[in-house]
Amino acid sequence: MSRGAWRDRGAWLLAFMHAFVAVCVLLPSAGVHAAETVHAQIAATSEQVAALTAVLEARLEPLVLEVTAVEAVDPAAALSAPPTEDVARVWITLDDGGATAIVLSGDGARGMVRQLPREGASDEVLREELALVIGTAVDTLRRDAASLASSAALREELGLSPEPEPPPEPAPSVEPPPPAPPEPSPIASLPPLPPVVRTPPPVEPTRWRLAGMAFYEVQGFAAGQIIAHGPGLSLGLGGPPLTLGPRFELSGQYRLPAAAENDVAGLRLHSGAFRLTTQLTVVRSSRVLLRVLGGAGLDLLVIEPFLVDARAELMPRRVRIAPALRFGLDVPVRLAGEVSLRIGAGMDVDAIGTRYVIQDGDALVPLLDPLRIRPLLSLGVDTTFVGHPAFGP
Structure with missing residues (x-):
């Protein structure tokens, strides 16, 4: 075999190895993103959102953190959000009075609500406490989600009305079977009955x-x-x-x-x-x-x-x-x-x-x-x- 042929075979082998390595690396990372993601919505200033995101990423590692900045957090909308594939979903409100965190599982069945008053603490201390609370709640959701409160209990804790029950599913329509053909009457061959002659009841005579x-x-x-x-x-x-x-x-x-x-x-x-x-x-x-x-x-x-x-x-x-x-x-x-x-x-x-x-x-x-x-x-x-x-x- 010539030297050019060996060179071509080596190039194909090297390309196959690169593709195999890429598949082995990208597939696990894609699985982690789908099943090991924490999505957070933060209502705070842009500086506070950036600083809190850095603290949360360090606390939740190796989980992937996705952050969305919002104007305000509606607890009722958070508890009624449709289920997702995330490990956990977090809603955070950070202001001068302190911080409020709502942590829910991906299906919204279990979670936790924590309110952290500032009480003179600096922004850095408040962010560390908030990251510790959220990280502990996410770890609990991954290991023993049943130990956390149900969504109904969280609604009661936040003073919200119970979530209305979904309407019952309509019963499947079942078409009735076609009527069976009438069976021949056993008395069809009998002669007709004579007409019934009804005699009027006797008229009671007047008493006087x-x-x-x-x-x-x-x-x-x-x-x-x-x-x-x-x-x-x-x-x-x-x-x-x-x-x-x-x-x-x-x-x-x-x-x-x-x-x-x-x-x-x-x-x-x-x-x-x-x-x-x-x-x-x-x-x-x-x-x-x-x-x-x-x-x-x-x-x-x-x-x-x-x-x-x-x-x-x-x-x-x-x-x-x-x-x-x-x-x-x-x-x-x-x-x-x-x-x-x-x-x-x-x-x-x-x-x-x-x-x-x-x-x-x-x-x-x-x-x-x-x-x-x-x-x-x-x-x-x-x-x-x-x-x-x-x-x-």
């Missing part, structure tokens, strides 16, 4: 019944002399259906005028009768009812005298009210629907024994002597206005 009647009544008023008779109307209020009662009825009757006389004088009698009775149903069927009744009322009498003998003295016309009691039976017979034929029989009892007389000298001569017990018959047509049926099913 209001009815009215038009009637004609004939009554024996005086033996062999006067028959009292005339038309009337009544209004009845019945109790719950399909029971024995009670039933209340109020009636009013107009009686046609009647007259009585003797050889001396006579009278014309105009009258009306009002009765209030209570009725109990003792027999009930779909066609016929049987009721017993009892009650009381008043007879309104207008007495109009007239002369037969001109020598007699005529008394003036008078109006009189006479009480009476009534007892009897009532038989309604259904004609159609709620219309019925009512047949009644009974008696009125004169409660005071009424008599009509004329005075002949010192003697009283009877002119009209009504019966104390007066039999009666009535016939009427009754219908229901409101309420339940009168007859049974």
